[in-house]
Amino acid sequence: MRILFVSLLVGCVLLPSQGTVANPFFNQLPGFALRVQGDSTLQGSLRQALEALRENSSTLQSYEDPRDIARYERGNLEKLLRSRGYYDATVRESVADGEIVYRVTPGPQYRIKSLDIEMPPGLRSGLRGLPIAVGDPLLASGVLEGVQAVTRYINENACLLNVDVSYQATIVHREAAAGLVYRVAPSPEVRVGAVHILGAVSIAEDYLRDQLSILPGDCFNRSQLDAAQLRLLRTKLIANVTSVVSEPHNGLVNITFIVQERNHRTITLGVGYTSDEGTGISASWEHRNVFHRGEKFEIESKINRVKQSLKGKLTLPRFLRDRQRLTASLALTGEDVDSYHAKAVTLGAKVSRKLSKHRTVSAGAELKFSRVDEQAGLTLEEEGQDENYRLLAFPLGYKLNTTDKPLDARRGAITALEIKPYLDLNNNSSAFLKNILQVTAYKTANAARYQPTLAVRLKMGAIVGASNLELPADERFYAGGGGSVRGYGYQELGPRIVEIGADGRETLSDPIGGRGLSELSLEGRFHFSETWGGVVFLDGGNAYENPSPNFSNLFWGVGFGVRYITSFAPIRFDLAFPLDRRDGVDDSYQVYISLGQAF
The missing domain is CATH 3.10.20 (Ubiquitin-like (UB roll))
Structure with a gap:
């Protein structure tokens, strides 16, 4: 069943790529034959060029007589030949039985x-x-x-x-x-005189000047002028910028940049639903210019019956150097699942540095105060007893991102690795190392019907240094849910303890989490119109007691979904079914409604 679904998923994505996007007018044009004397390579390239012109030409819509179409396309062929160095070429056209025949004598290539x-x-x-x-x-x-x-x-x-x-x-x-x-063309050589910035109201002028990288006395350069305008726009604080260059005087020109600021504040409200977590609401407020130099402050809150969070984050761009930023954060979180109840306060600071356009590395420190009441895997005397933790962590990260969009990628890939050593300050002998690797990739056939996208996600995790029950329950790995293995409840996949009742019957406890994690997802995405799309998907995953990577015992879920595509991100509705349903544990289906793609 699983192999069949994978074959159907890949086939749905790849088979449409054999054709092109339907164009009703293109299908009404008369067929044509093209023969080039003595040059089969030129014949093939001209045929492709003429087919492309037919597909994109609006002028041809005004012609009904095939002879008029032939004369128009003959002119296009003559232009194509001249662009390739054939200035003595002749093109003759004829129409017979509704088909156009073009005969080309290219002559010498100049x-x-x-x-x-x-x-x-x-x-x-x-x-x-x-x-x-x-x-x-x-x-x-x-x-x-x-x-x-x-x-x-x-x-x-x-x-x-x-x-x-x-x-x-x-x-x-x-x-x-x-x-x-x-x-x-002759033009005077000049240097930069004065540099002025007009229109900035709440942004510090020296911050904008640093973005320009143009100083008085510099060699005047139009391309550097364009680059400076682009750097201003990339601050995301400027909505529009124009530049005015004065007439030269004594070999100098003054440059004036006229900027229009964006609105620096944003409020967002959201609502979502999953059958395992219930209805959730979210709200956030963001200020992207708190201290007038592009500093961003964010407050975000999310609440559903399983998870609650309130987070604040301050980001300082250009921290100590141009391609580096500092992020400080404070988070209050709560989690209420069958296997544990947890409340935590987390303080963190992280420095991120861009090594190139696509590569980023990060390092930081994090202090987490948590109270965890674990319900599964404990004796009757132990159940209900809270455990307090003070975890000090030093996360290290690496990210390679070549995708085109953050919330609805159509091409590219993301590779993210996080290595996070922990030390329990309440128990100095307790330390462990948590590692997570996630790879996602996207490939779209833009020329195919419905522009199918094949999306793939692979996630692996390993925790070493302590046994399962020595780890805080909220730091172990679990699988299942809308961002993991669709079709199964939130955190319903992973190790469970077998309990033997007084009658001798075996029952399974709630998931206790594990030290190993493996997840694999395949998704075919289709665009039926500008605003509507659909997906089919296959998810597999599990958590394990041992940290070694393991893809031999995965739980699989399949499903389909609808996407309403907005200018910001798609709104998704997914319906998923577990292929390895467990009696008394898994529901027959799960529903997910949220903003953005699943991955």
Whole structure:
């Protein structure tokens, strides 16, 4: 059953990719045949280009006669041929039995006979080469790449007020060749004079100046100007920014940045439902400019019948260095499940540093005061007795994130590793190490019908240094629930103690948690319209008494869901069924309603 469901899930995602997105008008166009004399490679590329033009052309909608369509597409083919260096090509079209036949005689492919660059003499010697050279085919793409290369070189090596690079190609038909000249328009060289910022009301001006990275006396550079505007927008404090450059005076230009601030405060309210945790509500308040330098303060509260939390977090960007931030947090939490009741106060501080665009490392310290009343795995005398803990932890983290969206990823992957050593200050001899590795990956066939996305999640955890019952119950691993193995109740999967009653019958206790965790999820996501989508999924997982990774004894759940896609995140409704249902333990199905994808 499980193997069959996996096959169906992968098939649902991959099979639609064999076709393209339906286009009713495209299906009404007459078919065509394309024959290129003596060049099968060119024939294949022209066919692909013409099919793409048909799929995206609105002009063709005004034509009904196949002969008009043929004449229009012949002009497109002639333009395509010239862009690939075939300046003597001929295209003939004919219409028979509702089909268009194009016959192409490409002729010789023109090549570059001479190449010159006209720019200030002091700059010309430093330009080492272009992506196009004498003897190459005269391709439009190659010529434009040359324009970009010259522009990039000028921006990096000159202080021109305006950078304007153009080209001229002179065709020599009798030689099937062309002369190519790039020209850099004359412009004065200037440096930066005064830098002004207008429009900032609640943001410290020196903070915005630090983001600009442009100082008086710097070489003037248009690309650096664009980069400075982008850095201002990335602070998420600015809604819009424009720049004004003055006329040069004595070799200097003044730059004025005009900014429009965003609203720095946000209030959110949310509601969700799961059949194992009941109805939950959440509320949060956020201020993204508390001390006028991009500091963010957040307060968030979540309440349902199983979990309650109130958390506050302060984030200081650019802590000691540009790509580093400090996060301080305080959390009050409560958890009320069958196997234990827990209340905790947690204080933490963490420094995160971006090593690159996608890689982040973090290190911090955390102090947790908790009271845990464990109900499972204890004797009658022990049950109901509270255990107090003072846990000091030093979490270390690594994250590699290449996804495109945080709440509804369509492509990319996330690899997150956390290593967290604990020391119980109430009992100095008690220490343990908690490790969690999670990998998620997303792949979307954008050209396929319903734009299917295959999402995969793998999670593993291990705790070493203490036995199960020596660990605080709320720090052990459990599986089951909407963010784990759908189809099973919250934390209903994991080790249980076998109890023998007075009549000799065996019964299972509530889950006691474990030192090992393994979870695997596969999900196929489909977009039926701009606002509606659907999913099918298979989840597997379990918690184990021993910390060794184990994928041999997983509990599996399957299901399907509906997504209502908003501009912020999808609203999800999932219905899941346990494949390994246990009598007297598992319900026949579970329902999940919340914001955002399951993973």
